[in-house]
Amino acid sequence: MLISPIINNNILYINLHAEQTFFGSFHADQLNVSENIITGIYTDELLPSVLAEILKFLQEKKGKFKILVLDFQKLVTAHPRSFESINIIRNECKSLVLKNIDSRLINKLNLNDCNEYFGNNPKALLHDEFLLDEDSTGLRGITQKTKTVFDIEFKNILKEINFETPEKKIHHSSSVYLNKFIDCKSLVVNHKQFFLYTCYWLAIEMSEDKRPQRNWFVEKGSKKTLLCQNLNSSLLSSVLSSFLLIDVITLDHIGPINKVYNEVEKKINHGEEYIVVADVVCLGTEVRIAKNIIEFSGGRYLGNVALIRILTMEAAEKYRDVESVYEITKDNNPIKFKVTTALD
Amino acid sequence: MIQETDIQEINITKSKYRTFTTFKFYTEFLPDLKRFYSSSKISEPPAFSLRESSYIDPSTLPLIISLGNSLKQYHHKEIPLRLSNIPGTLSNKVINFLDKSDFFNLVGDNTNPSYAIGRRIFNYEKGYVGWNISNLEVRDEHKIRGYSLKDLRMVNLRRLTEDLQRDKLIEHYIYAVDDDFNEVYEYNGFTDDERHYFNECLSELISNSLIHSDSDCFVSFHSNRFKTAISISDTGIGFYKSLYSKKHGEHNYRFLELSNSFKKITALKLTEDVKNNFFSIFEALYYSCLKNRRGLFDLICSIVLKGHGIFRIHNFSSQLIISSKLESELNQIYSFREEIFEYYLRLKRNNDEKDLIEKNLSALSTKTKEAFFSLASKVINNYTNNVQYSPVRFFNIEFKGVHIEAEIPRTYLTEEEVEI
Numbered sequence: 001m002l003i004s005p006i007i008n009n010n011i012l013y014i015n016l017h018a019e020q021t022f023f024g025s026f027h028a029d030q031l032n033v034s035e036n037i038i039t040g041i042y043t044d045e046l047l048p049s050v051l052a053e054i055l056k057f058l059q060e061k062k063g064k065f066k067i068l069v070l071d072f073q074k075l076v077t078a079h080p081r082s083f084e085s086i087n088i089i090r091n092e093c094k095s096l097v098l099k100n101i102d103s104r105l106i107n108k109l110n111l112n113d114c115n116e117y118f119g120n121n122p123k124a125l126l127h128d129e130f131l132l133d134e135d136s137t138g139l140r141g142i143t144q145k146t147k148t149v150f151d152i153e154f155k156n157i158l159k160e161i162n163f164e165t166p167e168k169k170i171h172h173s174s175s176v177y178l179n180k181f182i183d184c185k186s187l188v189v190n191h192k193q194f195f196l197y198t199c200y201w202l203a204i205e206m207s208e209d210k211r212p213q214r215n216w217f218v219e220k221g222s223k224k225t226l227l228c229q230n231l232n233s234s235l236l237s238s239v240l241s242s243f244l245l246i247d248v249i250t251l252d253h254i255g256p257i258n259k260v261y262n263e264v265e266k267k268i269n270h271g272e273e274y275i276v277v278a279d280v281v282c283l284g285t286e287v288r289i290a291k292n293i294i295e296f297s298g299g300r301y302l303g304n305v306a307l308i309r310i311l312t313m314e315a316a317e318k319y320r321d322v323e324s325v326y327e328i329t330k331d332n333n334p335i336k337f338k339v340t341t342a343l344d
Numbered sequence: 345m346i347q348e349t350d351i352q353e354i355n356i357t358k359s360k361y362r363t364f365t366t367f368k369f370y371t372e373f374l375p376d377l378k379r380f381y382s383s384s385k386i387s388e389p390p391a392f393s394l395r396e397s398s399y400i401d402p403s404t405l406p407l408i409i410s411l412g413n414s415l416k417q418y419h420h421k422e423i424p425l426r427l428s429n430i431p432g433t434l435s436n437k438v439i440n441f442l443d444k445s446d447f448f449n450l451v452g453d454n455t456n457p458s459y460a461i462g463r464r465i466f467n468y469e470k471g472y473v474g475w476n477i478s479n480l481e482v483r484d485e486h487k488i489r490g491y492s493l494k495d496l497r498m499v500n501l502r503r504l505t506e507d508l509q510r511d512k513l514i515e516h517y518i519y520a521v522d523d524d525f526n527e528v529y530e531y532n533g534f535t536d537d538e539r540h541y542f543n544e545c546l547s548e549l550i551s552n553s554l555i556h557s558d559s560d561c562f563v564s565f566h567s568n569r570f571k572t573a574i575s576i577s578d579t580g581i582g583f584y585k586s587l588y589s590k591k592h593g594e595h596n597y598r599f600l601e602l603s604n605s606f607k608k609i610t611a612l613k614l615t616e617d618v619k620n621n622f623f624s625i626f627e628a629l630y631y632s633c634l635k636n637r638r639g640l641f642d643l644i645c646s647i648v649l650k651g652h653g654i655f656r657i658h659n660f661s662s663q664l665i666i667s668s669k670l671e672s673e674l675n676q677i678y679s680f681r682e683e684i685f686e687y688y689l690r691l692k693r694n695n696d697e698k699d700l701i702e703k704n705l706s707a708l709s710t711k712t713k714e715a716f717f718s719l720a721s722k723v724i725n726n727y728t729n730n731v732q733y734s735p736v737r738f739f740n741i742e743f744k745g746v747h748i749e750a751e752i753p754r755t756y757l758t759e760e761e762v763e764i
Contacts, residue, residue: 028519031496031512034457037519045540049515077540079518080638081511087692110689 002057003196006153008144012065012093015146017041017074018200019050025242040245041203042220046078046105051085058092068093071146073100083110097143150201154326155334157194158308161186162335170342173256176283179338182308184232184279198307199236202325203243206275206305215320216275216302218244224273224302229254229290232279236307240277251293254286261293268297276304281324282339283313310337352380353393353426356400356408363399366575366749369407370658374741377411389415391424392466400438402445402486403575403749406562409451409490412465413560414579414744425451425466429475439473445486445564448473460489460524463560485531486566489524491517493554506555507637513551521546525565532567546574548643549748553578556586557745571653572752579745583624583659587631595634596709602630602716610724618738622662623720630716633681634709636688645678653752661742664723665735673719680712 003022004015024039027049058068068089086109090096098111162182188195209217218224226241226248228234234250241248249267268274276290281304291301303321311329328337354376356364364373380390392412412423429439442448446460452470454462493501496516501509522529522543529539546565553561557580564575580586587599603623612619632641647653648666655666666674687701687708727734 024519028516031498031516032520033497034461034495035520035523036457037523039519039522044536045518045543047515047518048511076536079514079544080642081514084692087689 003193008149010066013069013149015071041243044076048081069097071099078108175342177340199239227274228277233277237277268299270298273300278306280308281306282310353391355393365401370739389419389423393426395428402564402566405488405564406577409562410577410579422467425468427472429472488564490562492560514547517547517550574750577747583628621660625664651752656749658747661739663737677715
């Protein structure tokens with residue numbers, strides 16, 4: 001299974017680091033049961049089985065796209081056996097674009113006839129775009145970044161997975177009313193691969209050092225813990241914990257806002273750092289409850305992550321503890337999401 | 345009922361050995377063992393002893409374990425291992441060194457998956473292990489592991505073609521080795537490039553050994569400021585029998601073609617078996633040189649030519665040492681090898697020139713054979729003229745299987761990186 005293929009404008013984009021991460025995290029130990037190997041997103045070597053999987057995918061999809069883009073971002077080396085598959089992949093598509101590829105990787109993959117492109121500069125590293133085609137000059141510059149393509153695809157899928165909530169009925173649990181419901185379960189069920197790809201991007205964002213915009217990040221081997229607060233978020237955090245190699249705990253049934261807690265969870269360890277995981281964060285009530293529980297029990301709340309964050313309301317200051325894959329703001333609101341109160 | 349005192353002890357770390365190296369294993373320890381087996385009626389296995397202390401070279405550990413493994417299979421019981429651990433002496437240091445390298449977990453009955461899973465080869469008293477009072481810091485820079493096809497879940501692995509088997513195994517062992525030797529990498533501050541390089545070497549060697557030998561293999565990997573060393577040992581069928589099973593004429597390789605031409609010219613006074621075993625090392629390299637996949641020969645070239653290291657191959661009773669002394673011959677073969685590989689690549693891209701390419705390949709294979717011939721004659725010539733520094737050694741005692749040691753100086757790798 002591939003997680004990253006996206007077709008946009010007759011161009012098929014595949015993110016090789018995402019595929020290698022997925023394989024290294026879920027298929028690395030498939031030959032030996034007693035070993036438990038998870039490489040996570042920290043992997044930087046491209047292995048042949050990922051390319052074999054891509055080849056299988058291409059043979060199924062034959063003729064449905066014109067150009068294939070392979071993104072090598074974050075990969076620094078490849079196993080010498082990988083080159084064979086790359087050569088077959090070349091024959092499977094009309095033109096092949098290799099993005100963000102290193103000249104050392106080119107040598108490893110035995111794509112020597114491409115050396116002309118690099119000229120006499122063997123030290124040239126990380127070229128943005130690199131084409132393998134007879135009349136490749138016409139293609140230069142028409143491909144997009146894989147992250148941009150991902151964002152466009154996410155927007156399209158977001159339009160699919162939301163639906164109107166029935167008319168406003170006054171209820172007691174909260175005074176906030178939403179006009180749309182974003183169904184993350186259908187993202188998981190109907191777009192399984194894309195959900196995993198979304199998790200990959202979230203993990204990448206979490207591992208990047210973005211200080212001072214965000215005051216935390218997850219480095220390799222860190223002792224932070226993910227805290228999930230409902231069923232969707234527990235699936236999300238279990239995937240994230242494989243990608244980032246960190247622990248996960250569950251606090252189920254947080255909220256609604258008028259819930260009375262007569263006992264505080266005993267799962268929180270004193271002094272440990274926690275990141276709250278949610279699927280959709282609207283006003284952040286549940287996250288705030290989780291934060292209070294963590295801090296009351298002696299843990300340290302670092303921040304929270306979500307797939308989708310609603311930022312249509314004006315905040316007094318910018319949050320420095322949050323991370324999300326997609327933000328719905330006043331200017332960027334493809335599904336016309338609106339938050340109202342009982343007074344409106 | 346056999347008393348414990350009746351079992352004869354064979355000392356692994358005799359004080360006369362001083363540092364116990366692989367050379368001493370072949371030349372002194374194995375004759376000791378042979379003397380035991382030829383002296384009396386054998387019903388009970390000998391007890392290996394670590395009581396008299398001397399330093400142990402980590403490269404010998406795979407040899408000791410695979411020897412123990414084959415003795416265990418012969419006697420159908422675990423081999424006794426006698427230890428002593430006296431605080432403040434060398435014995436304490438040796439025990440701690442073995443403990444840190446995961447030796448006791450591997451040969452004992454450990455079931456905790458965080459460490460090497462026990463293979464139940466030696467039977468030792470656990471009370472001796474695990475305490476370090478002599479204030480000697482034992483570093484995490486050496487590890488030993490065992491690999492076996494029996495551990496793997498793929499039932500039909502053996503039904504796949506050899507190349508597919510190898511691809512599957514190499515991929516699996518890249519992950520596994522990176523995980524298993526993580527501590528060695530971390531402790532020695534390996535760069536990412538070095539890490540990838542050694543993962544590649546180790547996985548290639550392990551899968552080669554498992555596919556061809558039909559037995560388990562044991563690997564030690566250690567590193568210090570000066571060098572990084574890999575030692576891998578199996579007790580399998582050896583090169584000769586493994587090559588015997590190759591298809592005639594595949595990749596222009598014909599079984600014993602090379603050895604027969606050696607036999608005609610050399611006047612080595614050796615038995616036929618020893619000759620076969622010795623020449624089959626060259627045969628194996630020659631075969632790997634002709635193949636359309638990267639393999640053992642490419643690994644040797646990358647270690648000896650690029651890494652400036654030493655590569656020792658021991659097959660039954662003969663050992664070939666490939667080092668920079670053979671550089672000029674090796675360079676020539678390597679250039680042929682690259683040409684062969686380039687032709688296979690072209691063959692893969694388009695099939696139109698098939699006839700021409702195959703013609704060129706068969707011409708190249710003859711050239712390669714000649715180059716191997718000149719390599720072998722140089723090696724044998726050195727042996728007859730200057731035994732002490734010769735790249736080949738013949739031992740009196742046969743030790744089953746193929747045993748490979750590779751040593752790579754650390755400075756060279758980093759210098760190359762600076763250039764990049």
